[in-house]
Amino acid sequence: MAIATINPATGETLKTFEPMDDHELDERLALAAAAFEEYRATGFARRAEWMLSAARLLDEESEQLARLMTTEMGKPLPQARAEAAKCVQGMRFYAEHAEEFLATEPADAAAVKARRAEVRYQPLGPVLAIMPWNFPCWQVIRFAAPALMAGNVGLLKHASNVPQTALYLGELFARAGFPAGCFQTLLIESGRVEGVLRDGRVVAATLTGSEAAGASVASIAGGEVKKTVLELGGSDPFVVMPSADVAAAAETGVTARVQNNGQSCIAAKRFIVHDAVYDAFTERFVEGMRALRLGDPMDETTDVGPLATQRGRDDVERLVADAAGRGAHVLCGGVTPSRTGWYFEPTVLTGVGPGMRMFEEEVFGPVAQLYRVSDAGEAIALANATGFGLGSNVWTTDPDERERFIGALESGLVFVNGMVTSYPELPFGGVKRSGYGRELSVQGIREFCNVKTVWVG
Incomplete structure (x- = not known):
């Protein structure tokens, strides 16, 4: 290069x-x-x-x-x-x-x-x-x-x-x-x-x-x-349990996925949502992703700019196409807009599973994966079903549930009811x-x- x-x-x-x-x-x-x-x-x-x-x-x-x-x-x-x-x-x-x-x-x-x-x-x-x-x-x-x-x-x-x-x-x-x-x-x-x-x-x-x-x-x-x-990389889980403030979780989840145009190792990438609140979360989350303004990064009103390199944009295209071709469903986005620059639309997919590249690899772009689970044990197992272990997000107001997730998640960072970020005062790593x-x-x-x-x- x-x-x-x-x-x-x-x-x-x-x-x-x-x-x-x-x-x-x-x-x-x-x-x-x-x-x-x-x-x-x-x-x-x-x-x-x-x-x-x-x-x-x-x-x-x-x-x-x-x-x-x-x-x-x-x-x-x-x-x-x-x-x-x-x-x-x-x-x-x-x-x-x-x-x-x-x-x-x-x-x-x-x-x-x-x-x-x-x-x-x-x-x-x-x-x-x-x-x-x-x-x-x-x-x-x-x-x-x-x-x-x-x-x-x-x-x-x-x-x-x-x-x-x-x-x-x-x-x-x-x-x-x-x-x-x-x-x-x-x-x-x-x-x-x-x-x-x-x-x-x-x-x-x-x-x-x-x-x-x-x-x-x-x-x-x-x-x-x-x-x-x-x-190195991350495929951070974003877990939402029934006691969570679903509206706050969905709003924060959009920001957590598309921060830095989705090109962050600690961006939330896999949204693991309990069945009891899955539909409510999904509706709000997809609506939020659709509402994002894609445009010139120098424009103060732009939410999502271009990916940093053409190769990076092409990699995201291929990962989404692979998942869709193998049975995943695209709820919004999923396409490259017809405009100059290396843009990709904010995208949400469901039905991502083993055999799809996206299930194993980090997606470095504004692409979210949604998963439905039935209990905390299933959420923890899915959150840990990755080779990565950088950050993790958990949304719950249940004290016992909170401590269970903090102890069980295989990651260097656990943020409860908030978005993973870095602070000079706290150690950072995976x-x-x-x-x-x-x-x-x-x-x-x-x-x-x-x-x-x-x-x-």
């Missing part, structure tokens, strides 16, 4: 970029290694000063950044503004809490026959971040803010269709005062990631992306014995084929630290 900005609303190539050559790449890696040796010795107060400066810059430039993100990957402009604001929040969170999260922890010296015993958290070195296009700023910041505050340095290999956002982020930290080499954008093709990951100057990697990409990075890093954090490791919160900043035991006799 070319490194280029291609407007998904029009298909027009706006700007192309030449990938850096091997010499420049080597210079960038050398700079990162050298920068780490000095940067690791800076204190939390100095790092926080730089991070807060970066947050101020991003906040001041949020409208420019939002329009850039919308241009490059097609999310509705109000959602792009919200993403920029979330980045500012995340940067400030780690500037304020990093020292607390990484403070030395005293241990029971007497129990281990020592004069002093403690646990320290120390940075590892240059970390490679392989980031996706769907949240082109937030995905990067939720790695960069904790990594830089911990004393690591970052190397960003961003998705090839958001190069201007990638370059903006690389320049942001430099403009904020971080020393040269602390955070660099690498404009390189995907085929060159392996060489960077195997380079001895790179000590670890984090990836947000597809299951295939995660498996590849994990395999390479495993051969080099390097730490990785992987946040289980099963959705990856491993955690971002955000105290767990996220410690992922790329040496947890060092100290024993003094």
Whole structure:
């Protein structure tokens, strides 16, 4: 794939970029290694000063950044503004809490026959971040803010269709005062990631992306014995039980399915509804999906914009056609509108089952699957009948039922009576084929630290 900005609303190539050559790449890696040796010795107060400066810059430039993100990957402009604001929040969170999260922890010296015993958290070195296009700023910041505050340095290999956002982020930290080499954008093709990951100057990697990409990075890093954090796909269940507020669940469900034009790992994808409220929920949900306004993502009234790439739109088309061809029923949508750009109509299907690709694979677009179940046990079994385990939504006001779902659902996140999202204050990540490791919160900043035991006799 070319490194280029291609407007998904029009298909027009706006700007192309030449990938850096091997010499420049080597210079960038050398700079990162050298920068780490000095940067690791800076204190939390100095790092926080730089991070807060970066947050101020991003906040001041949020409208420019939002329009850039919308241009490059097609999310509705109000959602792009919200993403920029979330980045500012995340940067400030780690500037304020990093020292607390990484403070030395005293241990029971007497129990281990020592004069002093403690646990320290120390940075590892240059970390490679392989980031996706769907949240082109937030995905990067939720790695960069904790990594830089911990004393690591970052190397960003961003998705090839958001190069201007990638370059903006690389320049942001430099403009904020971080020393040269602390955070660099690498404009390189995907085929060159392996060489960077195997380079001895790179000590670890984090990836947000597809299951295939995660498996590849994990395999390479495993051969080099390097730490990785992987946040991969999801096929999140959205369970609605009889005690739920059906109207609120249906309204939230529409947003949960089409957020970011349906291109979110934590978007609700499989709506599992108890028989007692299935008809009422379905009527409201389908009505809500039909009412969504498909259009130019720069238009403030647009609900759903284009998919980010033509390939992504084609993949969604094929998944829907496969399900419909094998007996699934399309309640609304299901077609590509006859307009310029990579659009797909908000779609709802029933009757999806084993043998259909959609039953096993993640649908990265505004396509919802509806399932009818008879009790909580059947709902849990169906919710867990996937190789993914990222997020999950449960709608119930029954306390016992709530605790049963929280305990039984195989996912890294359970949201009850609300939509799955990410917060700097809470750890984020999945289980099963959705990856491993955690971002955000105290767990996220410690992922790329040496947890060092100290024993003094």
